[in-house]
Amino acid sequence: MDDVREIPREDSGAWAYITRQSDGVSDRSGRPRQMLPRQDLRREATIASVRSSGKLIPRASSRTSIRRVASDRSPESLPLARERREIDLAEQQAKASSDSCRGARMAALSVQMGALAGSGVTLRSSVYGSKLSGRKIQGISASRIASRPRAVRMGLTESGPSVAVVGVTGAVGQEFLAVLSERNFPYSKLKLLASKRSAGKHISFEGRDYEIEELTKESFEGIDISLFSAGGSISKEYGPLAAEMGSIVVDNSSAFRMVDGVPLIVPEVNADAMAHIKLSNKKGAIIANPNCSTIICLMAATPLHRHAKVKRMVVSTYQAASGAGAAAMAELEQQTREVLDGQEPTCNIFNRQYAFNLFSHNSAVTGNGYNEEEMKLVKETRKIWNDPEVLVTATCIRVPVMRAHAESINLQFERELDENTAREILSKAEGVVVVDDRSGNNFPTPLEVSSKDDVAVGRIRKDISQKGNFGLDIFVCGDQIRKGAALNAVQIAEKLL
C-alpha cells in the first residue's frame, strides 16, 4: 500500500476566501457571521469581503484573499455551499459586549465555528470571557500560546528567493500564504500553482494580485524554493523535477519522508540534518516535512528526550477533521446538523457517522494491524531522532474536532526525570507552551491551540506504573495545519536563507 495521502479529486472544485488583520484575537472565518451571536464575539479583526461559492478552506491568511469568478461545482455537492455568500465582514466587526459565562461559551463556540469554516481563530485568554480572562495557567496566561505577529509585513524584496507554492488553493496551501506573510518571509517572486481547475483564478497576497497557474513541468523554471502541498502523487511527479531544475523543495506530503538522503525536519528538533542544504549552494534538493501527528508529538517529547533519552513512547492521538482536508470538515458540520435534526447523516468522506462519534484513523490498516498514520509516528520518530532503537507504539483516532490534534503521550526514559524538572524543561522549550493547571483542571485543548504556532503541553505527571522517575505522562495539543504542516515547512525554508 502506498503510504501517501492523496487529495480527493472531487474536493478541488470550489472555494472561498477572505482577508483579515490580526492583532491576536481574530476571526478569519469565511462563514456567514449571522450564525454567530455578534455580541458574543470578541473580535478585533478587520475582514474584507468574502465571496464564497463553494467549499470553505481551513484557513484564511493575513492579507490574503482568493477570488473565484464562478463555481464549477454543484452547490448540492457541498454542505457549506448551500448558501451563496457575499458578506462584507468589514461591516460585521463584532464588538465584545458581554463578559458573562454565556459569553464564554459562545466565544468558544465561535472558535469552533471559525474552525468549521476553516479559518480557525487566534485565541488569547480574553476570548473566553469571564471564565478564563486574564487567568494565569501555571504562571503562563493562555495568551502565551504564541499567536501571529500583529503587524502584517511585506516580504517582497529583490534580494529574496523566488518562491512557488504548489497546492495553493488547499488547506495547507492557504496556510502557507498566511505564514509566509506573517513571518515576513523574503521573496523576489511568488508563483502560485494548483491544478488545471484553479488556473486563471486570482489570489490577492500582500496587496498584489496573483493569477493561479496550472502546475506543469515548466513551472519550476527560475524558482529557488518550492513549497509543495498538493498530495503525494503530485510531489512524486513534480518534486524531483523541481529539484533537478535547481529548486529546493519543501514537501508536505509523505512521498519522500522515509527516502534515504531526504532530510525529515522539525526545525526545533533536528535542523542540523539539513545544514548542508542552502540556497547559496545553487543546487536543488528535497526536504520532507514530517507527518503532523509526529511533529506535534516530537515538539513535546524531544526536549525531554534530550534530557533523559526516551526508551519507549506510547502515543494515542485524537485527530481533528481538518487533518483529512476541507471536505471532511464540511461533512462533520453537515452531519452534526443532520443528527441534531434527526436526519440520517450524509457519509461521503469516511463512510460512517463522524458527528458525535470517533473512530480509528481513516488511513489504511497495514499488515501488522497498525494503520499508516500510526506507522508514520513509529518510523518518522526514529528517523528524526536518528535513533533506530527507540520503541514507539501508537493508536491514532479521528475525533469530531474541527481543527488541531491532541495526543496523549506516555514516555519511558533511560535516565530519571521527575515531573517538576520535566515541566521546567518544557516551559523553556522553543515552540512549546505549558498549560498545566491542576487546581483549575485546565489543560491544553484543540480550541486553544487552533491557529497558534506553539504546541501546548499539560497533564505533566509521573507515570505511577513505572518505578522511580523513569516514566512520564503528558497531554499535547497542536494545530496540525500550522505547526504540523505550513509553519514547519516555512521554518525549514527560513533555514535555507
Ligand SMILES: NC(=O)C1=CN([C@@H]2O[C@H](COP(=O)(O)OP(=O)(O)OC[C@H]3O[C@@H](n4cnc5c(N)ncnc54)[C@H](OP(=O)(O)O)[C@@H]3O)[C@@H](O)[C@H]2O)C=CC1
Ligand atoms: N491537512 C493537514 O492537516 C495536513 C496535510 N498535509 C499534506 O498536505 C497536502 C495537502 O493537503 P491539504 O491542503 O489538506 O489538501 P486540500 O485538498 O485542501 O488541497 C489540495 C491542493 O492540491 C492541489 N492539487 C490537486 N491536484 C492537483 C494537480 N493535479 N496539480 C496541481 N495541484 C493539484 C489542489 O488544487 P485545486 O484546488 O486546483 O484542485 C489544492 O490546492 C497533502 O499531501 C497532505 O498529506 C500534511 C500535514 C497536515
Ligand SMILES: N[C@@H](CC(=O)OP(=O)(O)O)C(=O)O
Ligand atoms: N495526519 C493527517 C493526514 C495527513 O495529511 O497525513 P500525511 O501528511 O502524513 O499524509 C491526519 O490528521 O489525518
